[in-house]
Amino acid sequence: MRLNLTQATALTFALAIGLAVIGAIFAANAVERRTAFEIQRVLGLEGYDWAQVTPDGLRVHLAGVAPTESARFRALTLAGQIIDSDRVIDEMGVTPTKDIRAPEFSIEILRKPNGLSAIGLIPASQDRAKLLTDLDDAAEGADLTDLLETADYPLPDGWTDAVEYGVSVVAGLPRAKVSISPGLVFVESITDNERARRELSSRLRDDAPEGVSVVTQIVAPRPAITPFVLRAVREGEALRFDACSASTAGERSQILLAAREAGAEGGLNCVLGLGAPSDKWGEAAALAIETLGKIGDGSVTFTNADISLVAASDVDPALFEAETNALARALPSPYTLLATIRPAKVSKTDVANKDVPEFQVILSPEGHVRLSGPLPDDLSQQAVESYVYSRFGSEHISNRIEQSETLPDGWPLRVLTGIEALSLLNHGIVTIQPSYLELSGTTGYEEARSQVTQLFGRNLESSAVYSIDVEYLETLDPEAGKPTPQECVDRVNDILKANKITFAPSSVTIEGASVGVINKIAEAMQDCQDVPMEIAGHTDSQGREEMNLQLSQSRAEAVLNALLARRILTTNLRAKGYGETNPIADNGTEEGREANRRIEFTLLGPKPEPEAETTPETEDTAENAETEATPAPETETAETTASEEEPAPEADSSPSDVPSDEDTASDQIKPTGPGADAKLVARPSTAPASE
Known part of the structure; x- marks a missing residue:
């Protein structure tokens, strides 16, 4: 069938349109592919191989999992530089971030006589108001500086117990730095003497709650020793110290080594103190002790730079002269030697x-x-x-x-x-x-x-x-049988646990069986009157808070006055009322309220001296693993860790003390050679001595 002209023309146009559409589609697809390829190429150059680019007509889809949010944003930016950013469809994900580790929470509390400061990072969930109240109580009226910051993370394990214990430690020390972290309390402080240092170190470790480790660095001031003395006595094959002083741990080790080589056995003590006549003290002492060991029985006594060596009357005179002359030559300046053979006893x-x-x-x-x-x-x-x-x-x-x-x-x-x-x-x-x-x-x-x-x-x-x-x-030692400060407090609180001090409602009068309780406490405190304690009064939550606070204060004062009436010195006692702020039981029950109405004794630190502040600077000493503090007077440190005290030489039955021998007068011999400025006076056995 032949098409007429109209039909042929229509068909030609339809065919042309179809071909045009097909060409446009192919052209559009080609543009999309080129655009996607270009974007993919640019992302690949940036190392973003994780990104997948999918064209969608005039739009481009970006998919894949970006390692970080910034990488995702960067990929969008690169694609937006090639095509309009409105045509970039973001279908990318981001790798989930790991949980951010909680910060290390810690508090550093610095306690001085004129104030207390706390700095550190605490969890936001902690009761900050209670913490500051406890710190304010510990400051005992002195200024409190709050430099604490918070972070919104859960309370770490061991944090609460460590904080409560650390704050209680601060309350008992007039000068201290207490560093608190989860499960650990580090205490730096200074005590009046070595005995107090040992007691404090032991008490801090013993009182720590389970799960809290305690590390202590307690220093005891070095005494000023006048005169600076050392006395070694040799009898038979044994050597002992009647007195021993050293200015450094190195000198002490030098002296103790010489003593052991000369026959000393058992525990030896050599006190670190101030006042040595020269930095050659350890060397001079070691030389003199070595000489005494060679001579035999006798003694050597240092009084500052004067040395007295007294030999037994049966010493070999030739040996005595040779060894004492050698010692005089070896002694460093400014030490001088006076050597004597013990005279015969007077009848x-x-x-x-x-x-x-x-x-x-x-x-x-x-x-x-x-x-x-x-x-x-x-x-x-x-x-x-x-x-x-x-x-x-x-x-x-x-x-x-x-x-x-x-x-x-x-x-x-x-x-x-x-x-x-x-x-x-x-x-x-x-x-x-x-x-x-x-x-x-x-x-x-x-x-x-x-x-x-x-x-x-x-x-x-x-x-x-x-x-x-x-x-x-x-x-015979009045101190040996005395209880420690903590034992004193525990002794009183044990009495209170067995028999409470009770008061009539809203009354401060001690009566009835409570009078007997006061008598028992007074008896228990007879040998504890130099121990600083706080008599703390507590009430239940019945009534107004201000009235409870005043009532608890009055009751604490009533106990203090009752002890005073029984001739207990109250100089070291302090009465303080806490009202209803520190319950130990549920105030919602009668039994709980009864438990909360109580009197407690707590240990206080020694009263601060009205002197210039001392900030210990620590210096490690390898010889005896001890730390030395160097405040304004130089101090000896006893470093205590949660595990052990320093393994330094232990004390003699009595810390080095006394001279036991003698001297007299005679010819002066001028030595020659090294140390020629040292002097030797050899004394013949002419002067009598007692029987």
């Missing part, structure tokens, strides 16, 4: 015939004092008698003092020195002769021998010969 006959003057003071265990012997005149007799009365009381004094005009110079001072030394004993005897002084007896004062050594070093001439035979008995 009792010579004393009885008054050929040799002798003054004797006997102190009995019952406190009776007997004086016998010569003094030069009335004035010196009055001085000695007055001194004896001041030291021992005017009762039970037996006086057999005579007067003699033939006594040596300095006799009254020797007598007074002997009496002062005897006053450090519980009982004993001191015998004074012109060239010899002997002290013997027992004491309950652990530092007695050291104190006697220093006393003799200050008051006796360098040529004086003296011996000290003082025994420390713990049963």
Whole structure:
């Protein structure tokens, strides 16, 4: 069938349109593919291989998982630089971020006499108001500086117990830095002496709640030792210290090593203190102790830079001369040596015939004092008698003092020195002769021998010969049997747990069975009167808060006044009411309210001294693993960790103390060679000594 012209024309146009549409479609697809390819290429150049580009007409779909939100945004930006950004369809995801680790929460509390500051990061969920209230209570009226910041994370394990314990530690110390982190409390502080340091370190560890580790760095001020003394005595093959001082841990190690090589056994103590005459103290002491070990029985005594070496009377004279000359040459400046062979003892006959003057003071265990012997005149007799009365009381004094005009110079001072030394004993005897002084007896004062050594070093001439035979008995020590401060508090609270102090409703009067409870507390506090404690009053939540606070304060004061009425010193006691703020039971029940109405005793730190503040600077010492603090007076540190105290040499039965031997006068020998400026005086055994 033949098509007419109209049909042919229509068919031609239809065919042309179809071909055009098909061409347009192919052209559009080609543009889409080129656009997608270009975008994919640009993303590939950026390293974004994770992105998939899919064309959709005039639009482009971006899919895939971006590693970060910034990478996703960067991919959109690159695609928008090639085509209109409105035509870019974002179907990309982002890799889920890992949970952000919580920050390390910590608090550092610095306590000084004039204020308390707290700095650190705490969880936002913590009761900040309660924490600041507890810190304000610990500051005891001093300024509180709050520099705490918060972060919105859960409370970490061990955080609450550590914070509560750390704040309680601050409340008991007038000077301290307490660092708190989850499960750990680090305490830096300073104490008055070594005993207090040990007690505080032990108490801090013992009181820590389960799950909280405690690390302590407690320092004890070094004493100023005047004169700076050291005394080593050798008897048989054994060597002991009557007194030992060192200015550094290195010197102490040097001295103790020399002592052990010379025969010392068991625990030895050498006190770190201030006052050494030179930085060669350890070297000089080690040399002298080594020489004593070679000679045999005898003693060596350092009083500042003066050294007295006294050998037993049976020493080989040639050996004695050789070793003492060698020591004099080796001694560093400014040390000088006085070497003596102990003289033969004076016979009792010579004393009885008054050929040799002798003054004797006997102190009995019952406190009776007997004086016998010569003094030069009335004035010196009055001085000695007055001194004896001041030291021992005017009762039970037996006086057999005579007067003699033939006594040596300095006799009254020797007598007074002997009496002062005897006053450090519980009982004993001191015998004074012109060239010899002997002290013997027992004491309950652990530092007695050291104190006697220093006393003799200050008051006796360098040529004086003296011996000290003082025994420390713990049963006589008034401090040995005393409870620790924490034991005192626990003792009182144990009484209160068994029998509460009760008051009539809204009353502050102690009556009924509670009077007996007060009597028991007063009895328990007899040997705890120097322990600083707080008498804390608490109430239940019944009634108005202000009235409860006032009532608890009045009740705490009533207990304090009741103890005062029973002759308990209240200087170290403080009454404080807490009202209803510290419940220990549920106030919603009668039993809980009864438990909350209570009196408690808590331990306080020592009262701050009104002196300049001391900030310990620590310095590690390898010799004995101890830390030394160097405040304005130099301090010795006892470092305590949660595990151990420092393994330094332990104390003798009595910390080094006293001299025991002697000196006299003779020829001066000028040594030659190294250390020629040191002096040696060798003394023959001519001067008598007591029996």
